[in-house]
Amino acid sequence: MSTGTLLAIVIPLAVVVLLIATGLVLYTRHRSLRERYGPEYDRTVEGADSRLAAERELGAREKRHDKLDIKPLPASLRERYGRDWDDVQHEFVDRPEDAVHDADRLVTSLMRDRGYPTDSYDQQLKDLSVEHGRTLDHYRTAHEIDTLSVNHKATTEQLRVAMVHYRALFDDLLSDGGQSRHVPA
Numbered sequence: 001m002s003t004g005t006l007l008a009i010v011i012p013l014a015v016v017v018l019l020i021a022t023g024l025v026l027y028t029r030h031r032s033l034r035e036r037y038g039p040e041y042d043r044t045v046e047g048a049d050s051r052l053a054a055e056r057e058l059g060a061r062e063k064r065h066d067k068l069d070i071k072p073l074p075a076s077l078r079e080r081y082g083r084d085w086d087d088v089q090h091e092f093v094d095r096p097e098d099a100v101h102d103a104d105r106l107v108t109s110l111m112r113d114r115g116y117p118t119d120s121y122d123q124q125l126k127d128l129s130v131e132h133g134r135t136l137d138h139y140r141t142a143h144e145i146d147t148l149s150v151n152h153k154a155t156t157e158q159l160r161v162a163m164v165h166y167r168a169l170f171d172d173l174l175s176d177g178g179q180s181r182h183v184p185a
Contacts, residue, residue, distance in 0.1 A: 033058050040133035058129075065130040070115040073174070081110055081174055089163070096159040097149045103166040104146045107139070110173050128169075138168035 033055055034041045041058065048054035073081070084106055092099035112118045116127050121143065129136055142165035148154040154162070 029055065037129060037133040040129045040136050044129075061126050061130050065127055068115055068117070068127065070131070073110075073113060077113060078174055081106070081170075085167070085170060092159070092163055096156055097152070097154070100142075100146050100149055100154075100159050100162045100166070103163055103170075104143065107142075107166055107170050107173070110170060114173060132169065132172050135169045135172045138165040142166040142169070 030051070037044070037058060041054075044057055045051050045054040048057060085103075088099050088102045088106055091102060108118050108124075111124065111128070116124065118124060125136060125140070128139065142162040145154050145158045145162035145165075149159060149162075
């Protein structure tokens with residue numbers, strides 16, 4: 001077989017193998033991101049120009065998250081937060097709007113103590129999505145109701161629902177759900 005014939009066979013075969021390998025890598029990444037982020041993956045894809053752009057955004061979130069000092073809470077602080085949550089729930093009976101505002105502040109404080117930046121709500125969502133993507137919709141819903149209640153436009157039932165949603169993220173953060181991705185050196 002001549003060199004030209006051999007090259008005519010090997011080069012297309014190498015291109016096909018390279019395309020298959022690239023496809024497998026992209027598929028594996030897609031599946032991994034979808035499993036990791038849950039509903040947040042779909043939300044990000046819907047808001048992006050393309051699936052590839054959304055996956056780049058999720059990758060950027062992971063890189064930013066890896067630079068954060070996310071840490072589990074010591075037992076004493078977890079216990080204090082548990083008591084604080086009980087106080088907020090008891091407050092709901094007499095002052096539901098105040099309880100929802102306090103629940104929002106308590107969740108934000110818990111985020112801060114775990115190591116999440118809390119300056120911007122939108123950035124909080126992005127940072128939380130890396131480890132808490134499955135409970136993030138709870139936070140969005142609760143926050144929307146809290147915003148309504150600032151103008152006294154939330155019903156008591158909506159306020160109750162907000163408390164339930166805040167509790168879902170609160171429990172996930174308190175229990176270190178998702179665990180820190182950092183591996184000790």
